[in-house]
């Protein structure tokens with residue numbers, strides 16, 4: 001649809017197509033478009049335009065050529081195949097089946113060691129890991145239990161109390177810190193003090209394997225694009241403002257004067273405008289946090305603004321290192337789990353380290369490219385890493401690997417690729433989490449559409465709007481379908 005096309009506001013509405021603008025061509029936006037265009041028995045013709053800020057589709061699903069294969073810059077695993085719509089969608093399409101691996105951490109040859117190479121006894125790691133995961137499981141049940149627990153606490157505080165005896169023994173505290181670091185990765189948070197204890201049980205983990213896509217997660221995006229008209233996605237079209245109006249006294253100045261009640265119009269940064277009947281916003285919570293005051297005219301209802309502020313959105317990062325040879329197999333290790341020496345305070349400490357590399361917790365051999373090691377880190381340290389010169393990151397990773405293997409002949413990598421989700425203004429981070437001060441209901445408030453004249457006009461999708469599967473590709477996909485269904489229902493097509 002172009003600037004000249006108009007929404008179906010004429011008297012003869014049945015002859016006018018309904019125009020839907022979707023903001024963002026990530027999996028939520030593409031799934032919404034496919035649902036709208038693929039719906040059978042539609043009461044009206046629906047035009048769908050996806051305005052995408054960047055020059056590619058996929059958003060936080062982004063597989064790029066690297067090494068002898070690809071590197072996943074964003075989503076890597078299907079988190080549980082049972083009842084997973086992403087998995088089912090790809091099964092239907094009969095593409096190369098994802099490789100089934102039981103865990104997300106890939107390797108049977110795990111090696112837990114200090115950064116000076118000293119191996120940690122497996123039984124000790126198992127014991128601390130067992131206690132840590134038991135404590136987390138227990139915390140996940142607090143919101144349904146009768147037990148008297150102060151649930152306004154953070155998970156960090158809860159773990160600190162639970163494991164205060166570890167302060168006596170450095171090695172236990174060090175191992176605990178490893179698990180805490182991994183926990184920060186899973187949740188994309190700075191520290192576990194950011195995570196709300198009460199709502200730990202909100203997220204639902206799907207059962208089954210956690211496979212990867214051997215040819216890259218972007219296969220899912222390509223499959224969606226094949227199903228959509230070629231001109232459906234309009235690239236390089238960052239949306240600056242969504243103009244809307246409703247009869248609740250909020251003033252709308254419009255771009256060229258006030259809008260009629262129920263009318264909505266999208267304005268891009270280059271001045272193009274797109275009038276529409278419905279708008280589905282799928283931009284990340286990070287983008288909403290940064291831009292919500294300027295991105296909506298008038299501003300969003302206060303309740304929604306506050307939910308956006310309260311909810312958590314953090315950063316996880318990977319560093320992919322390509323080598324000529326798999327030097328690590330000489331030591332028969334393909335997953336190195338890094339334990340840093342420190343005091344208990346750091347284990348679940350509130351203020352993250354100033355040293356970015358101390359959050360590195362795992363180097364593992366990529367399943368997509370055998371000569372590549374992938375390192376993970378999260379939070380403040382990940383954001384710090386994103387800003388550093390490449391050479392500094394390469395040097396630090398090389399120092400660490402040389403120390404672990406006590407071998408200063410370990411070379412620098414041939415090439416390096418690091419993620420920069422926080423630095424990128426179209427994301428401002430990786431995915432959402434349940435933060436202290438927030439609650440599950442905030443997700444529903446964010447997902448609530450803005451209505452005018454009794455119909456939804458601005459709808460919200462994206463991973464952060466799924467109450468139980470937030471942070472995942474399947475949560476994002478379902479949220480896009482949910483909002484498309486809501487439009488179809490409003491049109492009387494369902």
Ligand SMILES: Cc1cc2nc3c(=O)[nH]c(=O)nc-3n(C[C@H](O)[C@H](O)[C@H](O)COP(=O)(O)OP(=O)(O)OC[C@H]3O[C@@H](n4cnc5c(N)ncnc54)[C@H](O)[C@@H]3O)c2cc1C
Pocket residue numbers: 023024025026027028029051052053054057058059060061073074075076077078079237238239240282283284287316317318419421425426427429430431461462463464471472473474476
């Ligand atoms: C490092 C990392 C690892 C991950 N690992 C996994 C995993 O293993 N498994 C899993 O299930 N999930 C994982 N995720 C999460 C998963 O990738 C996301 O939840 C999901 O892809 C989000 O999809 P979305 O459509 O909601 O948002 P996005 O993919 O962010 O799509 C939103 C789109 O909006 C565009 N946009 C932003 N601003 C504007 C604007 N102003 N105008 C127009 N367009 C705009 C963006 O460019 C983007 O394309 C990971 C994410 C990251 C970053």
